[in-house]
Amino acid sequence: MSPRRTIALAATGVVLAAALLSGPLRAGEKDLLMVLSGFPGTPTQAQPYIDRMLRHLENKLGWPANSMTGRYLADGVQGAKQLESAAPGLALVDPSVYAGRHRALGMKVIAKVEVDGRGEETYSVVVPKNGPSSLQELKGKTVAGAVVHDPVFVANVVMDGALAPSDIRPVPQQRPLSALRDVARGVVDAAVVDSQVIEHMAKLDIAGEIRVLHTARPVPAPAVVVMGAGIPHAAAFAGALVGLCGRPDGADLCRTLTLTSIKAASDADYAPLLKRYASGK
DSSP states (O other): OOHHHHHHHHHHHHHHHHHHOOOOOOGGGGGEEEETTTSSSOOHHHHHHHHHHHHHHHHTTOOOTTTOOOEOOOHHHHHHHHHHHHHEEEEOOOOOHHHHHHHHHHHHEEEEEEEEBBBOOOOEEEEETTTSSSSGGTTTEEEEEEEGOOOOIIIIISSTTOOGGGGOOEEEEEEEEHHHHHHHTSSEEEEEEHHHHHHTTSSSSSGGGGGEEOOOOOOOEEEEEEGGGGGGGHHHHHHHHHTTTTTTTTTHHHHHHTEEEEOOGGGGGHHHHHHHHHHHH
C-alpha cells in the first residue's frame, strides 16, 4: 500500500468516526465499513492506521476506549457481503459497490470524499497491443480487474453498453498491475483499471505490449452513505462531515492526511451513475 493512499484511507476512517460522535447512538450505529474495490493494501495493513486514529479520537473526546470500530475492504464481493451481514449505520463505498447495492441495502448518500483532489474516477479498458479493435470483439472474452466483481457495472458503465453483462467472463483481480501483466502475457483478454494506473502505464516494462482500447465517462467519487439504523442520523452525520477540511478544527488534519475535501452530496448526484448502470446510457 502506498503511504499516501494508506494515510488517505486512514483519514477517511477518522473523519467518518468523527461523524459518529455527533449525537447519542446505539451500538450498531457506531460501526463503519469502507468498501473500496481495488484500492491499495489489505485489511490487515490498513487496520492499524484506522485503529490508531480511532483511539486518538476516543481519547480526545472522552469516549470509552475501543468503543468505535471500522474496517476496510478492497474486495467488492466480500465487501458487499459484509455490508449485508454487518449492517453498519455508515459506510464509504466506491461507485461500483454503490451502483450495485444501493437499492438492496437502502443506501442514502450524504457526502462524497475527495482524495488527492480527485472528485471523479475514470476507468479504462486495456488490451494487448495487437488485440481487439473494438469493445464488441471482447464478447465472450475474459476481463480482469477490481470492479469486474459486478459484470453489470463493467458492461453498462465502463463499456457504455457495448456488451451485455452475460457477454463478459469476469476474472476478479484486486491488483491492477497484475491485471495488466496478465493482459500482456495473454492470460486474460482485457483489464479494467482506473486513471491512476493509466497515468503510470507508460512507465511499465510491459508498456509496449498493451494499449488502451476504451476510456469510459467519469463516475463520481466514493460516496459516504447511511443505511438502516444510520438513516435517522443522516443530517447529523452530514453536518459533522461536510466542510470539515475547511474548518479550523479539521483543516490541518485533512492537509496532513492528504484528504482534499468532504463535500455535500445526495442521491441526486449519483442518479446519472445509476441510470448508466441500469441502461448503459
